[in-house]
Amino acid sequence: MSAQPVNPNLPPDHVTVFIDGVEMAAPKGSMIIHAADKAGIPIPRFCYHEKLPIAANCRMCLVDTEIGGRAAPKPSPACATPVMDGMKVFTRNEKALKAQRNVMEFLLINHPLDCPICDQGGECELQDLSLGYGRSVGRFVERKRVVPDEDLGPLVATEMTRCIQCTRCVRFTAEIAGTYELGGMQRGENLQIGTYDGQPLMTELSGNVIDVCPVGALTNKVYRFKARPWELIARPSLGYHDALGSNLFHHVRRGELLRSVPRDNEAVNECWLSDRDRYAHEGLLADDRAAVPLLRDGDGFREASWDEALDAAARILRESAGDDLGVLVHPATSNEEGALLARLADGLGSRHLDHRIGQLDLSDGAQAQAFAMPVAEIEQADAIVIVGSNLRHEVPLLHQRVRKAAKRGARVHVVNPVDFDFTFAVASKHIVPPAQLAAALDGVDLGDAGNVAVIVGGVAENGPHAAAIRKAAAAFAAAKNAKLCRIPQGANALGLARHGVLPAGLDAQAMLRQPRKAYVLYGIEPGLDFADQQAALKALGGARVVAFSQFACTSTRAVADVILPIGALPEIDATLTNLDGRDQQAVAAAKLPGQARPGWRVLRALGGALALPGFEFTDLDGLRAGMAPVAVQVAAGSAAPAAGNGLQVAASQAIYRVDAVVRRSHALQAHPLNAGPHASLNPADAAAAGLAQGAMAKFSTAAGTATLQVLLDARVAPGCVWLESGHGATAPLLAATTLEVARA
Structure with a gap:
């Protein structure tokens, strides 16, 4: 040549x-x-x-x-x-x-003739290609081999006799998830794909092996045997359990949401989906869904018509307008609903409006900001500093981007109170109690790295030292010419901040510590969503409460006077703003339960009943046409309680307890990563308190006490206790800066 x-x-x-x-x-x-x-x-x-x-x-x-x-x-x-x-x-x-x-x-020699009963039927790559390249008659008469199935946990079902050993699942867990959980065993015709140890898949991205499997060997255990692909309609939607806003399709049959699958978007989630976004839809079918308006009747509730419920809500708000009213909003609430809540608060003369319900330290007036380095570019960084974040559980697909950067050669530095598990090599670790996180940043040496991202996560943002850490991270980024990427604390925290769901008066913590006469709760489960549960339940219990809620749960019934049932994101048309500042739209997929309505419709009706300005539109397009970013001057707000004696509290979100919908997904609650309420102590601290592995201990704060099982974990920095939020048992401790521990 x-x-x-x-x-x-x-x-x-x-x-x-x-x-x-x-x-x-x-x-x-x-x-x-x-x-x-x-x-x-x-x-x-x-x-x-x-x-x-x-x-x-x-x-x-x-x-x-x-x-x-x-x-x-x-x-x-x-x-x-x-x-x-x-x-x-x-x-x-x-x-x-x-x-x-x-x-x-x-x-096809050993592939079983399972197509009529296989969940992959109708969307199977083997089916498609065998139609074009297969013979009409097989020439092999030997018996087909049979491969025993493994139990991979509550999310992924197995029929390994169908496996064609393509090893896509093996390569996914090894190269993308980084957990190396699947592999090939034996050789030749005896080759099998499995876990070897028979343990369930522990990666937070395990559902993606279903998508990459070209046959029916790995299928969705929650969706199993429920429908055929040609029966389903795909509705584009978004993940709303972290701030990434993963693009996905909800597959619906006659209004019933049966499964969620990834929708390709290279700038956001590529072609992957976290298990939390894939399986959370199961929670929409919970027994305590709010399906009809409820009015308090003595110690209980009675069902009411929408007109009666809206009249009662309007009466409460009208009688408590102005400084006596507080509006508290879940940070996953859509932009459309947030804009209307801002109009509602303004029309009623209340300056007390906030979505930062899970953050303890708002003394610097901080609000969500877009990443200075887009998430798709993080994989090209030369160095990454992770500050106060269990990133793998907080935003699983952001963690996967950091893994890609580390595989390219980026040096990853960690400043945390716990040596959390990551699936990449870490160049340096600074594992210190929460009060020392800000100072520990000074010890991070980036060398000659030119393209640097500083990622600040929920352990820092929601903790009692958040303001000091934010200040130190901003100063560090400025000094190192790095891009500051603070993870918004809520799926739409950034969008709500842009649309004015911020206080010109009291912030979320101040509203609860200085109780108002009435509150609007929007999308909140009062018993688990607040940073300070004791203050929240005390303030709400002594006030009149209008609750817009997806669930008529026990804690909502305990505080509400009116419960107005609204749709969750998979059931409504909505816009969310992700951590890059990217506005993304979701389309209504599942049918609303009972008499529940989209939140924007309920707010429009309530605003009309109160004769407030800004509620004259007639449809969603009219609402969106009148929406624009709003600048709110947020003053310095509440500080966390002062530190006392004892162990410092390091709190992170439990991966499958982040919001009301996830907490009601049976499959996710059955997953081993959902470890249940416990307290993790450094072995030295446990020994000093006379505690052994598995012992029950009493943890005390000024706000309350809790009895929890103790787990000894050398990853926890000496001098602190690691707790996970989202559990009723740990809730009394999460607002404390320090706590005392003793044997129960």
Whole structure:
């Protein structure tokens, strides 16, 4: 072959390749399958996946190649054969088709005839390709092999007899999730894919093995046997359990939401989805869904019509307008609802409006801000500093981006009160009690890194030392020319801040410590969503409360006078703003339960009943047309309680207890990552208190006491206790700066 390029006008890093007679340019080092996909020329495949490392073990993508007029002696795998200048590729000639058909015949030797009962039926890659490349009659009469199934936990169902050993799931857990939980065992015809130790999948991204599996070996255990793909309608929506706002589809049949799957968006979640976003929809079917307006009747509630309930709510708000009214909003509330809540508070003369219900220290008037480095660019960073965050549980797919950066060679530095688990190597660790996090930043050495991201998470943002940590992180970022990325504390905290759901008066903590005569609660489960549960329940219990709620739960019934049932995000049209500042729209998917209504409709009706300005629109388009960012001057707010004697409190969100919907998903609650309420102590601190592994201990604060099981964990910094929020048992302790511990 001539040393001269076929096309001298191409860039030096490209070559000319001919695929089925079509001339095209392809980057040097890329594979034939990349060039063919770019040109829209189909090549069958099973093991190849654009996001996974190349394995070349299914051989379905065999093609015929010719270089310099000489044909290759045998077919080549398109996924693992680099393009060469002047190469000719034939994907549909007799040699290629014969090879592909032979591979398909071998794959089907042991595959069971399960299509009528297989959940993958109708969207199965093996079904699709066997139609085009399979024989109508099998030539093998030997008995098919049977592979025993493993229990991979409550999320992923297995039928491993169907497995074709493409190893996509193995490569996903190894390279993307970073947990290395699946692998191949034995050899030859005895090869099996499994966990070896028989343990459930522990990665927070385990549901993605369902998506990458090209057959029915790995399926959705919650969705199993419920529907066929052709019965479902796909509605574009968003994940609303963290601030990333993962793009997804809800699959619905006659108004019933049956499953959630990822929707590709390279700038946000790529093609992946966290288990929390995938399985949380199960919580929408909880027994305590609010499905009809309720009015307090003595010690209980009675059902009411919408007109009667709105009249009662309007009467409470009218009688408590002005300084006597506080409006508290869940940080996952949509922009449309947030804009109307801001209008409602303004129309009633209340300056006490806030969505920062989970944050203890608001003394610096902090509010959510967009990432200075877009999440898609974080994987290109040279160095990343993680401050006060159990990132893997807080925003799983942001953690995955950091893993990609670390695999590229980025140095990751951690400043935390607990040595949380990450799936990447850490260059330096500073594990110190919460009060020392701000000072510990000074010890981080970035070397000569030029592209640096500083990620500040929920352990820092929600803790009693948040203001000092935010100040130190901003100063560190400015001094190191780094990009500051503070994770918004709530799926739409940034959008609500932009649309004026912030106080010109008392902030969320001050509203509860200085009780108002009446409150509006929006989307909040009072018993678990507040940073200071004791102050919240005491203040709400002594006031008149109008609760807009998805759930008529015990804690809502304990404080509310009126319960107005509203839809959750999968049931309404809505806009959320993610941590990049990107506005994203969700479309209503599931049917609203009973008489529940979209929140914006209920707010419009209530605003109309109160004759307030700004509620004259008639539809969602009219509402959106009148929405615009609002600048609110937030003054310095509440500080956390002063530190006392004892152990410092380091609190993080339990991964599957972050909000009311997730807490009601049976599958997620059954997952081993949902460890239940407990307190983790450094072994030295436990020994000083006379506590052994598994012992019950009494933890005391000025706000209350709790009895919890003690777990000894050397990852916890000496001098502090690690608690997870979202549990009723730990709630009395989360607002404290320090606590005392003694044997129960």
